[in-house]
Amino acid sequence: MANAPVNVTITGAAGNIGYALLFRIASGALLGPDQRVNLRLLEIPPAVKAAEGTAMELFDSAFPTLGSIDIFDDPKKAFEGANIAFLVGSMPRKAGMERADLLSANGGIFGPQGEALNAGAAEDIKVLVVGNPANTNALIAASHAKDIPASRFTAMTRLDHNRALAQLAAKTGAHVSELDKVTVWGNHSTTQYPDLTHATVKGQAIPEILADRAWVEDDFIPTVAKRGAAIIEARGASSAASAASAAIDHVRDWCLGVKDYSWTSSSIMSEGQYGVPEGIISSFPCTCENGEWKVVEGLEIDDFSRARIDASAAELLDEKNAVASMGLI
Numbered sequence: 484m485a486n487a488p489v490n491v492t493i494t495g496a497a498g499n500i501g502y503a504l505l506f507r508i509a510s511g512a513l514l515g516p517d518q519r520v521n522l523r524l525l526e527i528p529p530a531v532k533a534a535e536g537t538a539m540e541l542f543d544s545a546f547p548t549l550g551s552i553d554i555f556d557d558p559k560k561a562f563e564g565a566n567i568a569f570l571v572g573s574m575p576r577k578a579g580m581e582r583a584d585l586l587s588a589n590g591g592i593f594g595p596q597g598e599a600l601n602a603g604a605a606e607d608i609k610v611l612v613v614g615n616p617a618n619t620n621a622l623i624a625a626s627h628a629k630d631i632p633a634s635r636f637t638a639m640t641r642l643d644h645n646r647a648l649a650q651l652a653a654k655t656g657a658h659v660s661e662l663d664k665v666t667v668w669g670n671h672s673t674t675q676y677p678d679l680t681h682a683t684v685k686g687q688a689i690p691e692i693l694a695d696r697a698w699v700e701d702d703f704i705p706t707v708a709k710r711g712a713a714i715i716e717a718r719g720a721s722s723a724a725s726a727a728s729a730a731i732d733h734v735r736d737w738c739l740g741v742k743d744y745s746w747t748s749s750s751i752m753s754e755g756q757y758g759v760p761e762g763i764i765s766s767f768p769c770t771c772e773n774g775e776w777k778v779v780e781g782l783e784i785d786d787f788s789r790a791r792i793d794a795s796a797a798e799l800l801d802e803k804n805a806v807a808s809m810g811l812i
């Protein structure tokens with residue numbers, strides 16, 4: 484293999500998403516069959532033993548694309564030399580937990596991880612935050628990494644994007660590969676706005692589907708936005724394999740470029756595009772070239788979309804103000 488190995492750090496490596504994610508990264512699904520990866524697993528001390536078990540299985544898989552596997556309980560060491568970081572480990576909301584408690588617990592995780600990235604990551608570091616509340620956790624991490632451009636901190640709305648594609652495919656009978664120009668705007672939460680306004684099926688616009696407002700507003704949008712809860716209800720555990728798959732899609736497009744579709748959805752630092760306030764990490768329609776996300780410009784935003792985009796941006800601003808008032812950013 485001609486290229487130097489790429490160092491990939493995964494936090495929460497012993498968790499459910501970690502278990503699905505690590506094997507796909509190691510097998511070449513992230514960067515292709517000609518790129519070796521070194522895995523750097525970060526866990527909290529009580530979960531290090533479980534991470535060691537996963538590492539034994541990775542070792543036993545004898546992947547041609549896997550270089551080394553190292554396990555850490557110290558973020559400073561785990562992020563040393565990292566080219567790519569998947570921040571999966573977090574404190575998800577538990578029954579009875581107030582939002583302020585959730586944000587504060589995650590501030591204690593993502594602030595120090597941002598500092599550790601700042602201290603030791605490679606110059607080309609790319610960070611994807613998966614752990615919820617993903618957008619605001621990404622904002623916290625970015626604000627603690629003053630020397631890393633904010634554009635290197637992203638949050639995952641690719642699972643929402645994929646869920647939207649799957650719903651549209653089911654509705655139209657087309658294959659997901661025949662769909663294009665679907666967007667998820669806003670927060671990875673129930674305020675997200677999966678937007679079909681510009682969508683195409685086999686290259687054609689879908690006016691008859693958009694005219695079916697009952698389906699779009701009462702079926703499609705809530706089904707996509709509440710899919711996480713539906714999976715938890717059905718499985719008794721949150722989406723793990725689909726989340727891992729979406730994380731691979733996000734970072735692969737970031738590293739190798741958006742190629743097979745016009746755009747995808749990625750949560751990136753807003754610079755005020757489409758009236759989304761600057762300084763929040765919000766989902767946009769994005770292309771990616773040479774390792775830089777770029778918001779697709781010039782899309783028409785109708786009144787319905789405007790209201791939905793504004794509502795999700797308002798929620799992100801509320802979250803930002805909450806963590807700012809706690810001194811977390």
Ligand SMILES: NC(=O)C1=CN([C@@H]2O[C@H](COP(=O)(O)OP(=O)(O)OC[C@H]3O[C@@H](n4cnc5c(N)ncnc54)[C@H](O)[C@@H]3O)[C@@H](O)[C@H]2O)C=CC1
Nearest residue numbers: 495497498499500526530572573575613614615639642726
């Ligand atoms: N953005 C998205 O689309 C999605 C996000 N999620 C979120 O991803 C997160 C992880 O989900 P699962 O893997 O199912 O959870 P999990 O509970 O199975 O695993 C989380 C792991 O993170 C570890 N961890 C906790 N604090 C840590 C820290 N400070 N440093 C390193 N590791 C730490 C835990 O020990 C545990 O092994 C959750 O917050 C979940 O809500 C899940 C699905 C989709």
Ligand SMILES: O=C([O-])CC(=O)C(=O)O
Nearest residue numbers: 615642710711712721722
């Ligand atoms: O809802 C959850 O807790 C997990 C999640 O983020 C998703 O599946 O979208």
